[in-house]
Amino acid sequence: xxxxxxxxxxxxxxxxxxxxxxxxxxxxxxxxxxxxxxxxxxxxxxxxxxxxxxxxxxxxxxxxxxxxxxxxxxxxxxxxxxxxxxxxxxxxxxxxxxxxxxxxxxxxxxxxxxxxxxxxxxxxxxxxxxxxxxxxxxxxxxxxxxxxxxxxxxxxxxxxxxxxxxxxxxxxxxxxxxxxxxxxxxxxxxxxxxxxxxxxxxxxxxxxxxxxxxxxxxxxxxxxxxxxxxxxxxxxxxxxxxxxxxxxxxxxxxxxxxxxxxxxxxxxxxxxxxxxxxxxxxxxxxxxxxxxxxxxxxxxxxxxxxxxxxxxxxxxxxxxxxxxxxxxxxxxxxxxxxxxxxxxxxxxxxxxxxxxxxxxxxxxxxxxxxxxxxxxxxxxxxxxxxxxxxxxxxxxxxxxxxxxxxxxxxxxxxxxxxxxxxxxxxxxxxxxxxxxxxxxxxxxxxxxxxxxxxxxxxxxxxxxxxxxxxxxxxxxxxxxxxxxxxxxxxxxxxxxxxxxxxxxxxxxxxxxxxxx
Amino acid sequence: xxxxxxxxxxxxxxxxxxxxxxxxxxxxxxxxxxxxxxxxxxxxxxxxxxxxxxxxxxxxxxxxxxxxxxxxxxxxxxxxxxxxxxxxxxxxxxxxxxxxxxxxxxxxxxxxxxxxxxxxxxxxxxxxxxxxxxxxxxxxxxxxxxxxxxxxxxxxxxxxxxxxxxxxxxxxxxxxxxxxxxxxxxxxxxxxxxxxxxxxxxxxxxxxxxxxxxxxxxxxxxxxxxxxxxxxxxxxxxxxxxxxxxxxxxxxxxxxxxxxxxxxxxxxxxxxxxxxxxxxxxxxxxxxxxxxxxxxxxxxxxxxxxxxxxxxxxxxxxxxxxxxxxxxxxxxxxxxxxxxxxxxxxxxxxxxxxxxxxxxxxxxxxxxxxxxxxxxxxxxxxxxxxxxxxxxxxxxxxxxxxxxxxxxxxxxxxxxxxxxxxxxxxxxxxxxxxxxxxxxxxxxxxxxxxxxxxxxxxxxxxxxxxxxxx
Ligand SMILES: Cc1cc2nc3c(=O)[nH]c(=O)nc-3n(C[C@H](O)[C@H](O)[C@H](O)COP(=O)(O)OP(=O)(O)OC[C@H]3O[C@@H](n4cnc5c(N)ncnc54)[C@H](O)[C@@H]3O)c2cc1C
Numbered sequence: 002x003x004x005x006x007x008x009x010x011x012x013x014x015x016x017x018x019x020x021x022x023x024x025x026x027x028x029x030x031x032x033x034x035x036x037x038x039x040x041x042x043x044x045x046x047x048x049x050x051x052x053x054x055x056x057x058x059x060x061x062x063x064x065x066x067x068x069x070x071x072x073x074x075x076x077x078x079x080x081x082x083x084x085x086x087x088x089x090x091x092x093x094x095x096x097x098x099x100x101x102x103x104x105x106x107x108x109x110x111x112x113x114x115x116x117x118x119x120x121x122x123x124x125x126x127x128x129x130x131x132x133x134x135x136x137x138x139x140x141x142x143x144x145x146x147x148x149x150x151x152x153x154x155x156x157x158x159x160x161x162x163x164x165x166x167x168x169x170x171x172x173x174x175x176x177x178x179x180x181x182x183x184x185x186x187x188x189x190x191x192x193x194x195x196x197x198x199x200x201x202x203x204x205x206x207x208x209x210x211x212x213x214x215x216x217x218x219x220x221x222x223x224x225x226x227x228x229x230x231x232x233x234x235x236x237x238x239x240x241x242x243x244x245x246x247x248x249x250x251x252x253x254x255x256x257x258x259x260x261x262x263x264x265x266x267x268x269x270x271x272x273x274x275x276x277x278x279x280x281x282x283x284x285x286x287x288x289x290x291x292x293x294x295x296x297x298x299x300x301x302x303x304x305x306x307x308x309x310x311x312x313x314x315x316x317x318x319x320x321x322x323x324x325x326x327x328x329x330x331x332x333x334x335x336x337x338x339x340x341x342x343x344x345x346x347x348x349x350x351x352x353x354x355x356x357x358x359x360x361x362x363x364x365x366x367x368x369x370x371x372x373x374x375x376x377x378x379x380x381x382x383x384x385x386x387x388x389x390x391x392x393x394x395x396x397x398x399x400x401x402x403x404x405x406x407x408x409x410x411x412x413x414x415x416x417x418x419x420x421x422x423x424x425x426x427x428x429x430x431x432x433x434x435x436x437x438x439x440x441x442x443x444x445x446x447x448x449x450x451x452x453x454x455x456x457x458x459x460x461x462x463x464x465x466x467x468x469x470x471x472x473x474x475x476x477x478x479x480x481x482x483x484x485x486x487x488x489x490x491x492x493x494x495x496x497x498x499x500x501x502x503x504x505x506x507x508x509x510x511x512x513x514x515x516x517x
Numbered sequence: 518x519x520x521x522x523x524x525x526x527x528x529x530x531x532x533x534x535x536x537x538x539x540x541x542x543x544x545x546x547x548x549x550x551x552x553x554x555x556x557x558x559x560x561x562x563x564x565x566x567x568x569x570x571x572x573x574x575x576x577x578x579x580x581x582x583x584x585x586x587x588x589x590x591x592x593x594x595x596x597x598x599x600x601x602x603x604x605x606x607x608x609x610x611x612x613x614x615x616x617x618x619x620x621x622x623x624x625x626x627x628x629x630x631x632x633x634x635x636x637x638x639x640x641x642x643x644x645x646x647x648x649x650x651x652x653x654x655x656x657x658x659x660x661x662x663x664x665x666x667x668x669x670x671x672x673x674x675x676x677x678x679x680x681x682x683x684x685x686x687x688x689x690x691x692x693x694x695x696x697x698x699x700x701x702x703x704x705x706x707x708x709x710x711x712x713x714x715x716x717x718x719x720x721x722x723x724x725x726x727x728x729x730x731x732x733x734x735x736x737x738x739x740x741x742x743x744x745x746x747x748x749x750x751x752x753x754x755x756x757x758x759x760x761x762x763x764x765x766x767x768x769x770x771x772x773x774x775x776x777x778x779x780x781x782x783x784x785x786x787x788x789x790x791x792x793x794x795x796x797x798x799x800x801x802x803x804x805x806x807x808x809x810x811x812x813x814x815x816x817x818x819x820x821x822x823x824x825x826x827x828x829x830x831x832x833x834x835x836x837x838x839x840x841x842x843x844x845x846x847x848x849x850x851x852x853x854x855x856x857x858x859x860x861x862x863x864x865x866x867x868x869x870x871x872x873x874x875x876x877x878x879x880x881x882x883x884x885x886x887x888x889x890x891x892x893x894x895x896x897x898x899x900x901x902x903x904x905x906x907x908x909x910x911x912x913x914x915x916x917x918x919x920x921x922x923x924x925x926x927x928x929x930x931x932x933x934x935x936x937x938x939x940x941x942x943x944x945x946x947x948x949x950x951x952x953x954x955x956x957x958x959x960x961x962x963x964x965x966x967x968x969x970x971x972x973x974x975x976x977x978x979x980x981x982x983x984x985x986x987x
Contacts, residue, residue, distance in 0.1 A: 018945035043624065047951050123579070125541075155802045374624070376917065379947040385914045434862055441859035444850065446866070449922040471853030474519065 017381040019226040022049050027202065027217065028233030029055025031065055031179055034186035035075070036231050037372045041078050041193035052193065052225060052433040053226065054217065056201040058363060061330065062350060064234055064263050065179045066289045066296045067095060067276040067360035069452070070114050070172040075367045079189065087216070087514035089185050090294040092177035094274045094505055095156045096148040098359065101278040103465055103504030105413050110141075110464030111275060112150035112359075115171030116456040118491055121479055127459045128443050128472035133488055136481060142463050147171055147342045149262045150499035155164055155271040159507040167498055176276060176289045176296075198222020198225065202234075204484075205244040205396075213343045213382070228380055228502055231373075236354070241337055241347035248338040255406050255428065256334040257419075258284050258356055262312045263298035263328050274505045278358055281314055283419040287357065288320070292509070292516040295320055300356050305419040332356075336398045341387040353398055358408055361401050366450060368397055392449070400451050403432040404458070411436065411465040436467060443469030518855050520546060524726035524936040525714055526702055527733035528552040529682050530567075530837075531559025531823035533687040540694035542848045543857050549724055551702040551716060558734035560680075560704050560836040561824040562804055565759030565785035566790025567680050567837035568596060568770060570925070571673035573617050576845050582690070584676075588985055590686050592679040592785040594766040595658055597649035597672070599834065601937040603774035606887025611937035612769070614649030616673030618929045620967075622960045625949045628693065630957050631649055632916050634946035637954050641961065643936055647929075648672045648968050657975040668818050668971035676953040677770070677783050678837070679759070679790075704738040706831035706893045711817040712855075728818050729856055730847065731825040732840075735807055739819060744835070748899055749880045750808035750830035751892075752778050754798040762789045765979045770834060774903070777833050786982070794832065814868045815861040820847055826871045833879045835925060870923030877905045878926060878934065885909050886938035909940065916942030932972045 024040060026033050036052045076086060086092065097113035106111075111322040118126030130142050143149040148171035150156060160167035177462045193198060200219035206226075208215050216226035217240075232240040239246050253259060257325030268290065277288040297471070299315035306314075312327045336353030340346065355361055372393050376386040409423035410432075428436075438444035439462050462468070479487070502508075509515055525532045525878045528550050534930035536550050557563045569577065569587075577584060586732045587593040598614035605611060612823060617902065619627030644650035661669045668844050692698075703718035715723040731739050749752070767786035773780045778795030823840035846867055850860045884896040901909070908919045908931075920929045926934070935941070 018944065018950075020951050043948075086754075374948070376915075377946065377948045379944070379950075383915060383944065385911055386917075389911055389915075389917055389919070434866075438859045438863050442850075442853050444859060444863050446863060449920070449924070473849075474545075474851050474853055475543055475848070 012243050018379050020047070020049065021378060021422055023227045024051045024231065025217070025227030025230045026051065026053040026231045026233055028235060028349070028351070029053055029187070029197070030061035030233060030235060030349060031183050031363060032351075033231075033233035034183040034190060034362075035366050036348055036370055037190035037195045037234060038079055038186040039075070039374070041190045041195045044372050045314065047194060050196065051190075051196060052139060052196045052227065054198045054200060054202060054219070054225060057199060058201055061180070061183065062330065063180065064261070064296070064298060064330070065357070065362060066237060066288070066291065067098075067176050067357065068174040069360055069364045070086055070174045070433055071364050071367060071452075072174055081189070084514040086185060087175070087177075087509070088370070088516050090177035090181040091516040092175045092514070093272055093290055093509070095174040095176050095276060096152040096157065096171065099152070099275055099277045100280070100408070101277065103408060105411060105466070106416065108464070110358055110460065111143060111146075111149040111152055112457060112464065113152065113171060113462040114173055115148040117142050117148060118145035120309050121484070121487060122475070124473050124476040125445075125455070127445075128173050128469070128476040129484055129488070131443055131469045132472050132476060133484060135388070138485065138488065140488065140492050145488070145495055147495055147499050148173075149321050150495060151502050152275040153275070154499065155273050155504055156499065156502035157508050158502045163370055167494065173274075178291055178293070197256060198223070202239060203434070203454040205240060205422060207244060214244060214345055228344065229378065230345045232345050232351045233349045235350045236332060236513070237512065238337065238351040240345045241340070241342060242349055245342050245345060247342045248294065249333070250335045250338055251333060252402055255402070255426065256356060256409070257302045257422065258300045259332060259334070260303050260308070260311070261300045261330045261332070262295070262308065262315055263330065264315060264319070264326070265294045265296055265324045266319040267274045267324060268293070268295050269320040271504065272506045272509070276360065279318070280414070282417045284311070285358070286306070286315055286318060294324060300358075302419055305417070336395070338392045339391050341390040346390070347503060348373070353400050355398065355405060359401070359453075361452070365401070369394060396450070397452060400448065400453075403429060403435070404453050404461070406432055407436065407461055408465070410490050411462065411467050413466060415449040436462075439469060439504070440467050441470055443472045519748070520727045520852050520855060522726045523548045523728045523730060525550045525722050525730045526553050526716070526739070527556035527559045527731065527825075528682040528698070529556040529559040529732065529734075530687070531734075531840045532556060532730075532732035533684050533691055534840060535732055535822060535847065536696045537582070537694065537756070538580050538844045538848055539693040539851070540691050540696050543851050545707065548696040549699050549726070550653055550691070550696060550720060551699050551724065553702045553737070555734045555736050558736070558806070559732045559823045560743070560840050561735070561828050561831050561839070562755040562792070562794070562806055563835070564757050564783075564790060564792055564831070564836070565682055565788070566677050566785050567635045567781060568834045569676045569678060570645070570838045570855070571675050571772070573841050574674075574676065574836055575917045576841055587676060587678055587683070589809055590788075592787055593676045594784050594786045595660070595768055596677050596770055596784070596788075597658065597677045597768045598654045599770045599772050600653070601772050604882075604886045604888050604937055605939035607939065611933075612644040612647070612650040612653065612673065613930070613933040614644070614647040614653070615675055615936050616647065616649045616929065616937040617671035618643050618933060619646040619964050621982040622952070622956070625870055625946065625952065627964075628731060628944040629916055629949035630952070632942050632962065633949045633952065634849070634954070634957050635941075636945060639958065643933065646961070646964050646968060647933075648971055649674075651968055651972045652975060654767065655972060656978050657972055658768055658978045659975050661982050668967045669974070677785055679785050679788070680837075680955065706739070710925075712729070713817065726835050728820065728852065728857075731819060731821045732823055733825055735824045735828045737821070737825045739821070740825070741899075743809055743815060744812060745807065745809040746829075746876070747808060749884055749901065751896065752794045752830060753805055753807060754795055755799055755804045755806060756793045756800075756802050757804070758845075760789055760790045760791065761787060762785070764791070765982060768978055772832060774886070775891070776890040780831070781834070783834075794830065810872055811823035813865055814843075815864045818855065818857065822847065826868065829875055830883055831884055833875070835875050835879070838925065839871070839875060843868065867923065869876070870921065871925065872923075873904070874921055874923045875925050877908055878931075879907050881909055881940075882934060882938060884956065887939060912942060915942050916945055
């Protein structure tokens with residue numbers, strides 16, 4: 002019977018079909034230690050060694066402090082206790098991101114981790130709000146979001162457990178000290194048998210024919226062999242690029258920022274449960290409040306502003322005195338053509354870079370780890386597994402990319418050449434169609450597995466002036482007067498509920514997550 | 518300018534489905550239904566019985582149609598999946614249940630455990646671990662309650678319906694909601710550019726319209742650029758019959774591979790709908806059909822739904838599901854005004870996505886199975902579109918299921934179909950493979966026990982029917 006099986010499959014020696022028995026993680030930044038921690042947990046009890054090599058001399062990228070809610074599932078799966086983790090990483094809660102000066106100078110909106118309002122008669126809230134707005138209604142859409150209202154008042158509490166409660170309609174993430182998070186996960190991973198090797202890799206040994214990596218040599222002469230290599234070496238892509246020459250897709254024509262300067266400063270004022278992203282002349286600045294300090298940085302485009310001017314612009318808007326010299330970083334937005342190539346899986350900055358505007362990098366690390374575990378290879382590295390991994394990661398990178406481009410493109414700003422460029426550039430068709438669908442009819446084009454849900458797209462569209470010109474005709478079933486009344490009630494209720502939440506600082510104290 | 522008038526072409530089930538749904542969901546539009554040649558083929562092949570999938574039951578409820586009415590007036594019967602015979606090379610029958618199959622062991626999916634157990638010499642029939650299959654086999658069933666957290670929550674059910682009766686029910690419903698009829702459409706239309714402004718009727722007075730919904734099947738005169746699927750779906754003849762049956766209807770549909778086609782039985786309360794599809798049938802009762810799809814479903818102010826948009830080989834039993842999905846999508850994207858380009862683009866994107874997924878599911882059932890005969894050999898030798906082939910290769914090679922945005926079935930539905938067509942993963946997940954045999958067999962035993970305990974709590978289906986029809 003001619004059943005079509007996998008045509009390429011031939012009988013393999015039994016030994017090659019077993020799971021890999023040694024994993025070498027190259028790099029000890031956030032990506033390396035997240036990978037080590039997750040693998041040590043999932044592979045516990047199996048005959049597989051996990052080794053992580055890092056070089057203190059080279060160091061880590063030293064940034065990456067704001068996250069998205071998915072990080073909680075990562076921590077929960079590892080059995081990490083929230084208060085303990087927050088204490089040790091000096092973490093704060095994050096309800097969303099405030100975007101200042103994006104659609105127009107002087108604008109401010111918050112992209113919250115939560116929905117706006119409630120459906121009315123089966124029609125999504127944003128249609129009703131847009132209609133209210135077109136009819137001259139004054140309340141901004143953020144008046145219908147508990148997490149935004151809470152964030153504006155520096156309040157936070159865990160979401161309610163009762164799914165019918167309005168106070169359950171949001172989620173949250175963390176802002177933490179990246180170095181301390183890596184150290185935290187290092188302790189976790191080492192306790193579960195991960196072997197850490199300090200040293201600088203100076204050579205990579207490759208298999209003569211396939212080019213697969215067989216091992217690496219350190220500056221002290223030691224050779225480390227392995228079967229599966231996870232390249233967490235940062236931008237340089239020591240294995241995936243320098244050794245395997247995988248190639249990189251450049252997206253900088255859509256996301257032209259290519260440098261950053263970062264500086265921590267002393268904290269001042271209330272502890273905000275949100276990250277701030279302020280658009281500047283040729284990029285934007287982040288402000289990430291942690292318990293012990295505030296992280297700041299300026300992401301910019303080098304063809305529009307010099308490093309000195311970029312640093313000056315950042316220093317000019319710190320909350321408090323700087324705690325270190327400004328640190329400069331360079332990058333190229335895009336992604337590796339294949340994040341899994343032969344026996345190397347690139348995770349973290351080695352896999353690609355999308356600027357931190359929506360705090361997505363750590364999530365992409367997490368996603369890569371999850372897919373790697375779902376597609377865990379045997380020693381013969383079935384190429385189908387890599388193909389599926391790359392398909393899944395490419396899809397996610399492209400979707401995040403489109404969401405980031407939206408922030409730059411949906412703007413009226415014409416005050417600098419940088420903004421003129423991004424405002425008028427041609428965007429990917431996938432995005433152009435999405436924007437048109439929302440502008441013309443309030444349609445939120447979304448996907449099954451997209452990382453950002455409808456509410457996120459709506460927040461950015463509305464926050465940056467892409468307001469639907471027409472809505473879902475089904476929404477017309479509600480009369481104007483009764484709609485306005487419903488919205489007024491909703492608004493008052495949301496405001497009342499938000500005000501019942503404690504200030505974040507006292508909530509952190511209450512749950513024993515205080516770092517001091 | 519808002520849409521005020523909608524003309525629906527086709528007074529078959531597909532047309533009235535759209536009419537009733539639009540009338541219930543979109544306020545302030547006047548809906549007119551026109552009869553058309555071939556309207557009884559609006560869903561695809563004309564068939565006495567069709568299936569609503571579990572997810573369709575939610576659409577039914579959201580539309581405001583009452584499940585009780587379907588049971589009372591449409592000879593509806595519960596179904597828990599499909600019994601497939603003749604599709605595997607080893608001749609074994611198989612059951613493709615709706616709902617879950619087994620339970621994962623920690624992070625390891627159930628079907629991976631099965632693959633490992635088999636590689637180690639244990640014979641495992643997945644039907645023994647799916648409550649839907651066990652219920653179907655033993656004739657015990659009651660619809661699970663929404664809040665049930667026990668093993669009964671793994672059960673998902675669909676409904677079969679008598680298509681003629683459902684059409685009548687929806688027609689009556691639509692008329693109650695104010696939908697009117699305008700007699701027979703001649704096939705003629707007035708146009709302004711690419712916009713259709715009026716449809717000609719036999720009675721002579723044209724019907725002015727802002728939006729046209731074509732529910733008149735694949736042979737509609739309004740058909741546009743077409744992409745044929747005959748190389749993958751070579752069967753083009755169908756014979757259908759609706760026969761009375763007095764016994765308690767089985768809890769499953771039945772699908773058998775024949776030498777030159779297939780045969781399906783859809784159980785109804787008091788009857789059974791039978792379909793034979795092949796490439797060779799002759800005679801007066803034979804419906805011939807052509808599979809494929811329109812390049813675009815929504816063009817200008819014309820929205821094609823059901824078979825007017827895409828006609829698949831109906832072996833996966835998706836005709837009603839796909840038409841319902843089309844109608845629901847039209848409701849969700851109903852144009853805010855007459856310039857409906859944004860709606861059309863998004864509608865087409867979603868429609869194509871769903872239609873691709875349905876195509877893949879159907880094509881893998883038809884062209885990658887173990888059925889015996891030269892017709893099947895030829896189909897198996899046919900190249901599939903790359904995306905479709907990739908789904909097969911990834912599963913056959915590694916046991917992983919590819920899931921796209923517009924999926925009709927989730928992982929269990931795909932796994933069950935692969936099993937039923939004899940496509941088994943060559944290799945299990947390496948991490949599943951690291952589990953000791955003892956842990957896997959103990960888990961399988963526990964799952965089976967839980968399923969059997971759940972089964973024991975369900976009444977005989979006959980009791981349920983007697984209560985419902987009392
Ligand atoms: C400006 C900026 C801001 C960011 N903000 C955020 C944010 O808010 N949220 C977010 O999620 N992400 C953010 N990111 C991304 C985030 O910082 C990274 O995804 C994350 O830190 C992971 O980095 P990494 O571990 O891949 O690389 P790195 O931190 O660069 O680590 C590389 C590791 O490899 C080791 N190594 C390299 N070469 C060798 C060698 N030859 N021998 C031995 N060891 C070697 C290094 O010692 C180091 O341990 C930001 C990135 C930038 C550039």
